[in-house]
Amino acid sequence: MAKQTFTTGQVLTAAQMTSLQQTAMGGGSTTAKTASYVLVAADAGTTVAMNAAGSTTITVNTGLFSAGDTVFIQNWGAGTCTITAGTATVSTHGSLALSQYEGGQLYFTSSSAAIFFDISQSTGMTNPMTTTGDTIYSSSGSTPARLGIGTAGQVLTVNSGATAPEWTTPASGSMTLLSTTTLSGAATTVSSINQTYKDLLVTVSNAAWNTSDDAIAFYTNLTSVTSFVRLTNTAVQATNLNTNIGDFSDGVENYKRTGGNNFTSLLIQDYAATTRYKTFYAYSIYEGSTNNGRRACLFGGFASNTAINSVSFRISSGYTLTGGSMRIYGVN
Amino acid sequence: MAKTNRPIIRVYNSETDEVIDREMNDTEFAQYEADQAARAAAQAKAEAKAQAKAELLQRLGITEDEARLLLA
Numbered sequence: 545m546a547k548q549t550f551t552t553g554q555v556l557t558a559a560q561m562t563s564l565q566q567t568a569m570g571g572g573s574t575t576a577k578t579a580s581y582v583l584v585a586a587d588a589g590t591t592v593a594m595n596a597a598g599s600t601t602i603t604v605n606t607g608l609f610s611a612g613d614t615v616f617i618q619n620w621g622a623g624t625c626t627i628t629a630g631t632a633t634v635s636t637h638g639s640l641a642l643s644q645y646e647g648g649q650l651y652f653t654s655s656s657a658a659i660f661f662d663i664s665q666s667t668g669m670t671n672p673m674t675t676t677g678d679t680i681y682s683s684s685g686s687t688p689a690r691l692g693i694g695t696a697g698q699v700l701t702v703n704s705g706a707t708a709p710e711w712t713t714p715a716s717g718s719m720t721l722l723s724t725t726t727l728s729g730a731a732t733t734v735s736s737i738n739q740t741y742k743d744l745l746v747t748v749s750n751a752a753w754n755t756s757d758d759a760i761a762f763y764t765n766l767t768s769v770t771s772f773v774r775l776t777n778t779a780v781q782a783t784n785l786n787t788n789i790g791d792f793s794d795g796v797e798n799y800k801r802t803g804g805n806n807f808t809s810l811l812i813q814d815y816a817a818t819t820r821y822k823t824f825y826a827y828s829i830y831e832g833s834t835n836n837g838r839r840a841c842l843f844g845g846f847a848s849n850t851a852i853n854s855v856s857f858r859i860s861s862g863y864t865l866t867g868g869s870m871r872i873y874g875v876n
Numbered sequence: 877m878a879k880t881n882r883p884i885i886r887v888y889n890s891e892t893d894e895v896i897d898r899e900m901n902d903t904e905f906a907q908y909e910a911d912q913a914a915r916a917a918a919q920a921k922a923e924a925k926a927q928a929k930a931e932l933l934q935r936l937g938i939t940e941d942e943a944r945l946l947l948a
Contacts, residue, residue: 723890729897730883730908736891761911861915862883862908872890 547588547613574618577602582630583615583650584608591616594625594642605630606656617660618647627660638662681709719745722872727751727865731763731858734872737815739851741874744815746855750804751868753859757798757833762810762826763856764846797832801859804867806830811875815852822846883908 556564574591581592582603592615594600600623609615619625619642627640633656634640640660642648648662669688672680677693684707694700694711703710720741723734727748737744751760799806808828815822825843832838846852857870882899889896900908933940 723888725886725888725895728884728886730900731885731904733885733887734890735887736889738890856885860911862912864883865886 547586576620578621587615588613589615591618593618593620595620596623596625597621598623600625601628602626603628603630604632604634604650604658606632609652609655609658611652611654613652615650616647617642617650619644631656633657634660636660636662679709683708716876718876720874720876722874725870725872727857727868727870730862730864731856732865732870733763733854733856734870735854737853737855737872738874739816739853741816741876742814743875744812744852744855745873745875746810746812746857747871747873748806748808748810748857749869749871751799751806751808751857751859751865752804753801753863753865753867755801755863756861757801758863759798759860760806760808760828761858761860763858764812764852765850765854797835797838799838800831800833801863803831805836806868810855812846812852812855818849818851820849822848822852 574593575587577592577594577600578596580601580603581594582605583592585608588609592602594602594617600621602617602625604627617625617627622644625642627634627636627642627650634650635657636648636659638648638660639662646663648660650658650660652658672678672688672690674690675692679691679693680688681691683689689708691709691711695713697713698711699714700709701712702708722738725732725734746762748760806828807830808826810824810826812822812824814820823843823845826841828838828840828842830838830840855870855872857865859865882905884897885900885904887896887898888894899905929940933943936943938946
């Protein structure tokens with residue numbers, strides 16, 4: 545039933561009451577259209593249903609409706625029906641283009657403005673997942689696709705064509721930074737080193753210290769003199785404690801104590817082994833007392849079955865470290 | 877522990893992520909002193925060797941390069 549202006553004493557017929565009831569329940573009389581249409585004042589409170597095979601429009605103009613008036617719009621036909629703002633303003637969060645069997649309510653907030661509450665049904669994503677652990681990714685054309693869970697230890701990577709994600713077994717071999725310690729004191733020790741890696745890489749960068757230029761030295765397992773081994777430039781054995789200076793330099797010039805232009809790496813193989821000896825090598829590039837670009841290399845073995853769980857760095861004469869850092873990496 | 881004026885060392889515990897600056901313990905200090913002595917002895921030995929070499933060259937009246945040439 546279209547919007548009415550009732551008068552005092554007017555008697556409503558049964559048909560009018562039925563129509564009003566339908567309108568109150570969200571239904572109401574429907575005017576079927578088969579071609580583009582311009583809303584008129586009599587459409588207030590009614591349903592306008594478009595039924596056309598081709599595209600059509602329903603135009604909304606000003607001066608026809610009052611604030612609070614509503615027009616329900618439906619599209620029954622195969623052709624898209626577009627609600628078009630003629631001289632009035634039409635706002636919506638959704639779309640004003642209605643596909644077949646879509647619709648919505650046009651609610652007027654004034655005689656020149658309306659809001660279209662779109663109740664059209666958008667097509668949701670079809671869930672491609674079937675199995676626990678599945679993930680969804682966008683395949684070609686943004687189509688949802690299923691990626692089944694990988695196997696234990698696999699990691700998510702991009703496939704060789706760079707077109708989709710995939711689960712792959714990571715390449716063996718890796719290096720993990722275990723600690724970074726600022727050098728300080730007469731020695732700097734990293735203790736309780738994780739024993740789960742194959743090899744241990746120790747780097748010392750930009751070491752600086754007081755007093756005098758000097759050689760440098762690494763120690764392992766400094767916490768116990770019985771397990772203490774010092775890296776030397778001759779054979780390294782647990783029994784030659786205190787008998788060999790063996791400090792690390794190129795044998796020509798000491799490391800310059802200031803400036804910190806030095807870098808030293810020490811690699812200990814099988815550092816966590818408890819049933820066999822270990823080997824190591826170390827190299828250093830440094831600024832000498834008078835010349836730059838000094839190079840020193842040191843290699844040898846630890847004649848001990850004791851696992852190495854601490855590494856210390858110090859200046860040979862025990863000078864106080866004033867800068868630089870020591871990093872420990874576990875290598876697999 | 878009473879203060880002993882021993883050198884301070886830094887110990888980083890990789891397991892607990894704890895950094896401690898402390899004096900050397902007995903074991904470490906013993907090793908430190910032994911290293912100092914060994915280092916000093918080695919330096920003294922190197923200096924003595926250099927001194928003996930210089931004196932020999934002076935007695936022979938030749939330079940170091942000339943000595944190398946003789947041995948080449």
